[in-house]
Amino acid sequence: MDAHDALQHRENIIESCVIQARHLHTLRRVPIFMTALCRVRQGQKRLQWDEQEMLAGPQHLVLMPAGRELGVSNFPGAQGHYIADVVSFPVSVLRQFMARYGEQFARSAPGHVNTELCVRLDKQTRQAWDQLLVALNSGAPAALCTHYGEAVLLCLCLSGQAGPLLMGRNDPLSERVQRLMMSNLSKDWTIAAAAHQLNVGESTLRRQLANEDASFRSILENVRLAAALQRLQTSSDPIGEIASACGYASPSRFAVRFKTHYGLSPRALRAAI
Template sequence: MRARDGLQHRENIIEACVIQARQPLTLPRMPVFANTLCRVRQGEKRLQWEDREMRAGPGHLILMPAGRELGISNLPGRHGHYSADAVTVPLPIMRGFSARYSQLILSSRSVSTTDLCVPLDTHTAQAWDQLLAAIHANAHPALRTHYAEAVLLSLCLSGHAGPLLTGRNDPLCERVQQLVMGSPERDWTVASIAHCLNLGESTLRRQLANEGDSFRNILEGVRLATALQLLQTTSRPVGEVAGACGYASASRFAVRFRARYGLSPRALRAAI
């Protein structure tokens, strides 16, 4: 996949992109909708989660579990740049891995950690390099899955995979998110989502409310997260990004983006 194309969501295919910055960039509230693995090439990444702060450089693998909202800072290194590879592992692939290695996962939990920035050992680093090579070579999805599972397996054996394997207990939220992520530009409504999920509108609203969420919150969260990714990984104009994420008005998009991330789309671009 070409880096300029950004990280496109395809439910059963593992993708990668490169995140770059020329200036320090802090995003205090970044929702994570798909399990993501990240390795810094240059600079440092800092994560704030609950009351913890974690730091990672090139010698770490960063785990960003789906369903979390993290504070993230990307800090350029001594050469004036920040650069990192990010790989998303879709939910169906995570579930397949969990089912295939359930006994190993259970046995490894006695030594499992909750760190999101874990040191890269030799086996995990080799598996990571093979995974990136397969993605960049546009390898068959089955091969990508194979190498991604090698990374997960290595993390599991070292007791570091715990944060990625913890259930979120909100399957309906996940299903709605997956639908919107596939086509964030679509004019989604409660009715259209309910139809796709074979649910009644009132049932959809009620079950999301029981999970502490709402259709409107999920829709905007996914759209803004997609916009953040496109602004960071492509050169598409801000107005085009707004349209690709379902916003008919670029100015309204900018207002919502600033409210969510604390800076405007143009300020974000200026830091990259």
């Protein structure tokens, strides 16, 4: 399997990770590049979006649609830790689900589409979520994990709560650029190189990104910082190594950019974890 095939394969599978922390920490402007669902096992998560705010615990499922930028605070629970499972859903899985159940989604809540990003788990959704995590954590085949992932989406759909995840999925060019950059974070990306791999002209790429209120430079910065955030939260790799892997030649510059964006330095985040 060559690099391109490996990337395509990775983009077509549901994946999960566990976020843990020992101390309260707050992150502002967290960009969501791949649609995901999050459930807190221990502690609570405060979510801020569109001038709204909500506190989520184990009884909730947090919806994290691609393209959003969220404010997040993670609070350790009585046991002394914050622990949450996060499951990401690639665009291909969402498209496949909509092709199969789109009509059901349209009928589930006529005249009303939920816009909340924090929804209370019902019995069916909780059971489907637990089955999905078991499949992912046991290394089940990708097709089986997709089946359980679609079961979670269907439960949300039938209860009228899937709106933020499934509305407006038109695969904008900015998301294609994001996925391209995520395939090789350490690459010295230029707009010319990205345009070549996306089979569009450089001027066309600039113009279409501007039409989406985006820019190549801002996308590259956000992708690198988001990848660094995930690695800081889910691995014990040294901060300097993470900075290099995410395309930063200078660990000090990376630390400045990270703190400016998230309001918390990489070292302070690691201390909280």
